[in-house]
Amino acid sequence: MPAASAxxxxxxxxxxxxxxxxxxxxxxVAFAVRTPPVDTALLGVAVVVLTAWSVFFAGxxxxxTTPAPVMxxxxxxxVGACLLIRHLVAAEVLPGGVSWVAIQSSTTVIIAQFVxxxxxxxxxxxxxxxxxxxxxxxxxxxxxxxxxxxxxVVQTLCSAVLAGVARRSSRLADDAFAGYxxxxxxxxxxxxxxxxxxxxxxxxxxxxxxxxxxxxxxxVAGQSALLRERAAGDLRTLAxxxxxxxxxxxxxxxxxxxxxxxxAPLDERLRRLLRRSPQLRVTVALEPCEVPVKVAEAITESxxxxxxxxxRHAPDATVMVRLSHDGxxxxxxxxxxxxxxxxxxxxxxxxxxxxxxxxxxxxxxxxAEVDSAPGRGTRVRLRWSDVD
Numbered sequence: 001m002p003a004a005s006a007x008x009x010x011x012x013x014x015x016x017x018x019x020x021x022x023x024x025x026x027x028x029v030a031f032a033v034r035t036p037p038v039d040t041a042l043l044g045v046a047v048v049v050l051t052a053w054s055v056f057f058a059g060x061x062x063x064x065t066t067p068a069p070v071m072x073x074x075x076x077x078x079v080g081a082c083l084l085i086r087h088l089v090a091a092e093v094l095p096g097g098v099s100w101v102a103i104q105s106s107t108t109v110i111i112a113q114f115v116x117x118x119x120x121x122x123x124x125x126x127x128x129x130x131x132x133x134x135x136x137x138x139x140x141x142x143x144x145x146x147x148x149x150x151x152x153v154v155q156t157l158c159s160a161v162l163a164g165v166a167r168r169s170s171r172l173a174d175d176a177f178a179g180y181x182x183x184x185x186x187x188x189x190x191x192x193x194x195x196x197x198x199x200x201x202x203x204x205x206x207x208x209x210x211x212x213x214x215x216x217x218x219x220v221a222g223q224s225a226l227l228r229e230r231a232a233g234d235l236r237t238l239a240x241x242x243x244x245x246x247x248x249x250x251x252x253x254x255x256x257x258x259x260x261x262x263x264a265p266l267d268e269r270l271r272r273l274l275r276r277s278p279q280l281r282v283t284v285a286l287e288p289c290e291v292p293v294k295v296a297e298a299i300t301e302s303x304x305x306x307x308x309x310x311x312r313h314a315p316d317a318t319v320m321v322r323l324s325h326d327g328x329x330x331x332x333x334x335x336x337x338x339x340x341x342x343x344x345x346x347x348x349x350x351x352x353x354x355x356x357x358x359x360x361x362x363x364x365x366x367x368a369e370v371d372s373a374p375g376r377g378t379r380v381r382l383r384w385s386d387v388d
Contacts, residue, residue, distance in 0.1 A: 003173035007166060008064075015067075015111040016058040019074070022107040023054025026100040033090040042087050050104065053077060067115045075124045078108040082128065085135035094141050097148040105132050109152055113159035121163075125156030264296040265289070266330065267323055273304050274321065277311060286323040291330055291384065298364040299332055299382050305356040306334040306380040314338025317377070328386035335379040340372045357382075 030047045034040050053074070060070045081088060081101050089099040097106075109125035116124065129152035136145035267286040274282055291299070303321070310319055317338035324331050346353060353370055357380065361368045366384035 001170075001174040002177065003170040007170040011114045011163075012061055012064055015115050016061040018107055019054050019061075019111055020058040022103055023051050023057075026104055027051040030088070030100045033093050035090045035092070037086055038090050039087040042084070046081060046084070046088055050077060050081065061115070068120070071112060071115045071124070074108055075112065075128060078104055078128050079131040081105075082131035082135040083138070085132070086139035089139070091139065091141070094136065094139060095144050097144070097151055101135070102132070102148055105129075105148075105152055106155055109156045110159045113156065113163045118160050118164055122156060122160050125160070126153065129153050129156065262293060263290040264293045266291050266296045266299060266332075269296050269300040270303060270321065270323060270332070273300055273307070276304075277307055279315065280307065280311060280319050281317075282319045282321060284321045286321070287325060289323060289325045289330055292364075295330075295364045295366070295384050298360050298366065299330070299384060302357045302360050302368060302382050303332055303334050303380075305353075305360075306378075309378075310334075310336045310338060313341075314378075330384050332382040333379060334382075335377065337377045340374050340377050342374060343370050343372055 027047050027050070030043060034043065057070055057074055061067055081104055085094065085099075085101050089101055093099050105128050109128050112121040112124045115121070129149045132152060133145040133149040136142070136148065266289045270286055271284070274280075274284065307319065307321075310317055314336055317336040319334065319336045322331075322333045322335075343353065353368075357368045357370070361382055361384070364384060366382065369381040369383070370378070371381070372378035
């Protein structure tokens with residue numbers, strides 16, 4: 001609750017400093033006028049006690065311990081000073097609420113509103129006001145009694161309202177902040193779940209569904225070593241998705257399981273990928289290039305999906321795979337001279353381009369471009385830059 005915590009700190013510093021500074025100021029001016037009926041000895045005792053109390057009060061409040069007991073003592077000491085006004089304040093100083101006892105009284109009623117809850121602070125302020133009125137009456141100045149009682153009551157009510165508004169505002173701010181945190185957690189949880197779901201969809205699409213499609217189209221012989229390799233990779237992926245072990249995310253053996261970070265040779269990854277599709281007529285132009293492992297995985301798997309699409313939809317096409325890099329930018333192109341298609345007509349529920357290519361590149365901060373049209377082949381361009 002950051003707002004309540006900050007307000008609590010303000011409500012600690014303010015009362016402590018106000019009591020301390022007013023206590024020292026009152027001690028400095030209390031002896032300025034000591035004409036009768038001021039009792040100098042009693043005045044000295046009162047000033048020493050109230051000054052020492054001001055120091056103790058400030059220290060107690062700053063330690064942020066229970067404030068109610070010290071506030072009760074503070075109110076009682078102020079009430080005592082008010083009832084003894086005729087012995088502590090000269091008659092010529094009393095009018096106008098400018099005496100040191102008047103300052104002591106105002107300080108107490110204001111502090112009480114910030115230290116105590118309203119159900120206690122308002123009665124405490126009214127008690128001090130009544131005591132001051134009684135003391136001023138006993139001192140023979142009824143006009144001062146009425147005037148300063150009104151002043152103290154107004155100070156009590158205004159301070160209580162101000163403190164209450166601040167407390168309520170801090171609660172509302174904390175409630176809003178808590179609501180934002182809950183919404184943020186919910187959004188993060190939903191995004192994480194969606195990310196996991198999309199990853200699973202990509203893994204399934206790139207393994208089991210892809211293999212079944214290839215077999216169904218007759219692109220791979222039933223007893224081929226390639227089919228056994230693909231099936232074994234599919235089983236590993238399914239086992240990982242079922243939670244038997246951490247998923248490698250490499251459905252067909254493109255990853256290096258012993259490499260957890262650093263950089264990987266993208267050109268070598270692409271060559272290994274191409275060796276898994278010997279039935280395709282592929283021309284390659286691969287520049288040596290190293291990129292972060294996650295980027296190499298994303299680009300290789302996206303290129304693998306592009307090659308799978310060629311195998312499924314244009315097995316007799318000629319394919320060109322290029323890898324080039326210019327500074328921090330890496331580009332991989334997979335192009336074929338097959339029949340092509342209209343990317344705009346691909347149904348939304350299809351995962352091939354949307355997730356296995358575009359989505360996978362987006363996870364590493366890259367992007368994919370698919371350029372195709374009926375009758376003029378297809379080009380898939382995968383781009384990643386270290387400065388994007």
